[in-house]
Amino acid sequence: MSFAELAAQLNAGTILPESIVLITILFVVLGDLIVGRTASRWLPYAAIAGLLAAVVALYFQWDISNPISFLGGFNGDALSVVFRGIIALSAAVTILMSIRYVEQTGTSLAEFIGILLTATLGGMFLSGADELVTIFVSLETLSISSYLLTGYTKRDPRSNEAALKYLLIGASSSAVFLYGVSLLYGLSGGETQLGAIARGIASANGTGSLGLVIALVFAIAGVAFKLSAVPFHQWTPDVYEGSPTPVVAFLSVGSKAAGFALAIRLLVTAFPLVADEWRFVFTALAILSMILGNVVALAQTSMKRLLAYSSIAQAGFVMIGLIAGTEAGYSSMIFYMLVYLFMNLGGFICVILFTLRTGTDQISEYSGLYQKDPLLTLGLSICLLSLGGIPPLAGFFGKLYLFWAGWQAGLYGLVLLGLLTSVVSIYYYIRVVKMMVVKEPHEMSDTVKNYPEISWNLPGMRPLQVGLVLTVIATSIAGILSNPLFSLSNSAIARTPMLQSAIVQVQSPTPISTTQVLQQTQRN
Numbered sequence: 133m134s135f136a137e138l139a140a141q142l143n144a145g146t147i148l149p150e151s152i153v154l155i156t157i158l159f160v161v162l163g164d165l166i167v168g169r170t171a172s173r174w175l176p177y178a179a180i181a182g183l184l185a186a187v188v189a190l191y192f193q194w195d196i197s198n199p200i201s202f203l204g205g206f207n208g209d210a211l212s213v214v215f216r217g218i219i220a221l222s223a224a225v226t227i228l229m230s231i232r233y234v235e236q237t238g239t240s241l242a243e244f245i246g247i248l249l250t251a252t253l254g255g256m257f258l259s260g261a262d263e264l265v266t267i268f269v270s271l272e273t274l275s276i277s278s279y280l281l282t283g284y285t286k287r288d289p290r291s292n293e294a295a296l297k298y299l300l301i302g303a304s305s306s307a308v309f310l311y312g313v314s315l316l317y318g319l320s321g322g323e324t325q326l327g328a329i330a331r332g333i334a335s336a337n338g339t340g341s342l343g344l345v346i347a348l349v350f351a352i353a354g355v356a357f358k359l360s361a362v363p364f365h366q367w368t369p370d371v372y373e374g375s376p377t378p379v380v381a382f383l384s385v386g387s388k389a390a391g392f393a394l395a396i397r398l399l400v401t402a403f404p405l406v407a408d409e410w411r412f413v414f415t416a417l418a419i420l421s422m423i424l425g426n427v428v429a430l431a432q433t434s435m436k437r438l439l440a441y442s443s444i445a446q447a448g449f450v451m452i453g454l455i456a457g458t459e460a461g462y463s464s465m466i467f468y469m470l471v472y473l474f475m476n477l478g479g480f481i482c483v484i485l486f487t488l489r490t491g492t493d494q495i496s497e498y499s500g501l502y503q504k505d506p507l508l509t510l511g512l513s514i515c516l517l518s519l520g521g522i523p524p525l526a527g528f529f530g531k532l533y534l535f536w537a538g539w540q541a542g543l544y545g546l547v548l549l550g551l552l553t554s555v556v557s558i559y560y561y562i563r564v565v566k567m568m569v570v571k572e573p574h575e576m577s578d579t580v581k582n583y584p585e586i587s588w589n590l591p592g593m594r595p596l597q598v599g600l601v602l603t604v605i606a607t608s609i610a611g612i613l614s615n616p617l618f619s620l621s622n623s624a625i626a627r628t629p630m631l632q633s634a635i636v637q638v639q640s641p642t643p644i645s646t647t648q649v650l651q652q653t654q655r656n
Contacts, residue, residue, distance in 0.1 A: 143201035146193070146208035149186040149216060150256050156182030157249045164242030172241040176231050176595070179245050183224040183252070190217050194627075204325045205263040207397075210627035212260035214466050214620070215393035218473055219259065222386040223252040225477045228599035229484050230378035232592025236488065237285045237376070244284055248382065251277035255390035262397065264313045264324040271309070271358075274390060275302050281379040282371055294374030301367045302357065309354020315347035316402060326401040334405060348406050351398060352413055358391030359447045362420035372440035377487065380436060381480035384443045385473050392465060395454060400634040407634075411455050418455065418546060421448030422553040429560050435483050435493045438560065439476075442519060445557060446472060449550055452534050456541035459625050459635050464533040466621040471526035471610050475518040478603030482512035485596060489586075490579045500576030501568040504583040511604045513565045518607045520561040521554050526610035533618075 144151075160179055163171045190213050193199075199208040227245060234241045254273030261267040279302060283295025317324060319341070320332030333344060356364040372380045399410050425445030432438040450472075453465035485508055486501070487493050502509040518527035531554060538547040570576070588597050610617060625631050 141203055143198060146196065146199060146201035146206060146260075147257075148193070149189040149220070150253060152182055152186040152189055153220070153249060153253050153256065156186075157246055157253065160242055160246050160249065164240070164246075169240075172231075172235065175242050176227050176245060179249060180224045180227050183220045183227075183249075186220050186256075187217050187224075190220070200262075202266075204327075205266040206257070206260050207262040207630075208260050209630065210624040211396065211462075211466075211631065212393065214624045215259040215389050215469075216256040218389045218469055219252055219255040219386045222382060222389070222473055222477065223248060225473075225481075225599055225603065226378050226382040226386070228595040229381060229477070229481045230376075231595050232488060232590070233376065233378055233484055234284075235592055237287075239285060244281070247277050247280050247284070248379075251281065251382070252386065255386050258390045259393035261394070262326050262401070264317060264326075264329075267394065267398070268310060268313065271354075271394070272306065274387060275306060278302075278379075278383060278387060281382070282375045284379065285376050288374075290374035291376065292374075294371045298367050298371045298375075305354050305357035305364065308350050309357075312347045312350025312352075312354065315343055315350070319343050319347065326398065329402045330404055344403070344406055345409060348403055348410055349413070351403075352410065352417075355391060355395045355398065356417055359388060359395070359451075360444050361417045361447050361451070362424045362444060365421070365424075365444050368444060369437050369440045372443075373434055373436050377436065377480060377484045377493075380439075381477050384439070384476055384480070385469075388443070388447065389469050389473075392450060392454070392469065396462065396465075397630070399454075401630055404634070407457070411457065414451050414455050415543075415546060418448045418451035419549060421445060421451070422549060426553040426556040426560075430556070432560075433495055435486075435495055435498075435564070438495065438564075439479060439483070442557065443476075445553065446476075446519070448553075449531060449534055452538040452543060452546055452550060455546065456537050456543060457634065458537060458541050459622070459631075460533075460537035460540060462625045462631055462635075463618075463621040464530075464537040466624055467533050467614075467617055468530040470617050470621070471518070471530045471607070471614075474603045474606040474610060475515045475525070475527055478511060478600065478607055479515035479519065481596060481600045481603060482508055482515065485600070486512075489584050492579060495564055495567065497577045497579040498564060499567045500570050500580045501583075502570075503576065504580055505586060507600070509568045511600050513568065514604050514607055516561040516564055518611070520558040522558065524611045526607050526614065529611050529614045 156179055160175050163175055193208060193213055194210065196208060201208060226248060230244060231241065234244050251274050254270050254277060258267065258270035258274060261270050279295055279299045282298050283291050285291040316329050319336070320329040321336060323329045323332045353364060360368040403410055421444050425441045425448060429438050429441035429445065432441060450465055450468055453461040483493055486498065490497060514525065518525035521528045521531040535547045535550055588594060
């Protein structure tokens with residue numbers, strides 16, 4: 133094989149955005165080694181510039197003619213482009229909110245950014261991984277970096293406890309997931325590429341076998357851990373409460389987006405013979421996540437734990453689009469993750485600001501905040517109301533699109549449950565907003581009474597202010613001017629051949645034969 137033929141098969145240009153992130157990691161690490169601690173003044177902004185450059189590179193890959201690279205190991209189709217963009221943007225906003233927070237803990241900011249960028253790299257590769265080894269290596273890159281970030285504040289015993297719990301449960305879920313994909317490897321006759329696995333299983337078994345169902349259950353268990361879906365959510369509240377808040381913000385958006393990208397690609401491509409079974413399992417996960425996430429959030433006294441259970445519930449809502457399996461269903465998932473990026477990160481920026489100024493994240497301590505910090509109160513109120521689905525904010529249109537897609541697909545019970553639990557979520561979000569805007573002086577908490585003077589000129593506070601303003605504006609405008617995001621989501625699905633063949637299967641009025649499965653997986 134000549135060098136030109138090898139280069140054509142590798143098609144390395146597809147991973148240009150990931151290459152930019154990798155170069156940024158090297159630049160951050162070497163800059164910290166050469167310059168020293170003073171490099172923390174400019175390294176965060178260099179890292180943000182690298183992430184934004186990766187997003188620009190993704191934009192130019194939107195109409196790429198040949199998205200398959202590395203002999204089928206990576207697929208840079210439109211679906212992966214959108215999810216990789218979400219992960220890169222979430223990392224950029226996370227760096228903005230982490231500068232002041234990390235420096236105040238007395239730990240190295242450059243090392244924190246380096247590990248965060250490594251997690252971002254793993255998530256971006258996971259979003260386009262189309263082969264078992266690539267999937268597992270990408271998943272572990274994201275997971276191990278997340279464990280390190282969770283325990284980054286070594287002097288905080290809560291952070292150490294959160295990291296240990298996350299490591300133990302995460303290692304178990306990785307082992308379960310690896311066992312599931314190893315079954316896939318065996319059942320397909322030694323194939324590792326997802327499309328080849330589906331063809332191998334279809335030709336060997338003809339119909340779904342018991343081994344395939346077992347592999348499905350184990351694979352879903354590993355994916356559900358990343359999505360923090362009930363009953364694989366046990367790590368979420370403790371990790372959210374004990375971890376550094378910027379890390380929690382990234383896990384809630386970047387890691388979750390990578391999990392949903394993996395779920396779509398793995399289930400649609402490798403499990404077409406048991407599509408009804410995986411939809412049934414995800415229906416159960418969605419029901420449990422929406423009920424437990426929203427009901428338990430009612431009793432929380434910590435903002436970080438409240439947002440943890442909110443994250444569990446939000447995963448349940450997004451699963452409705454996955455279960456629907458239609459073009460509108462997949463589009464609604466992308467649209468919701470796009471708006472969730474801004475409204476959830478905006479909420480965490482507000483929590484970080486309040487914690488930096490008061491040293492607490494207890495909900496009761498927010499009482500009367502409006503009288504001392506109107507900007508923080510406005511930002512947190514808009515983000516929480518958007519998470520609850522109050523019009524005309526972005527979260528309302530995201531949930532509306534998800535529920536509409538589910539209703540069109542005949543998921544009437546799931547949609548009605550989603551509407552009911554959304555009403556429950558509005559209660560605990562509005563409870564926080566109401567507490568912040570009380571007007572009676574005697575209702576103000578002692579923490580707010582002693583609230584420090586607001587100063588944005590302190591080191592690291594300007595990036596927080598910029599992040600807060602940008603996320604609040606995006607959350608507000610994305611609801612009113614949502615058509616561009618709708619168009620982006622629909623276009624991503626229309627340009628992804630893998631999903632188009634799956635949508636044909638869902639909408640087909642007649643049963644799909646093994647021959648048709650072979651033909652449709654051959655197109656992928």
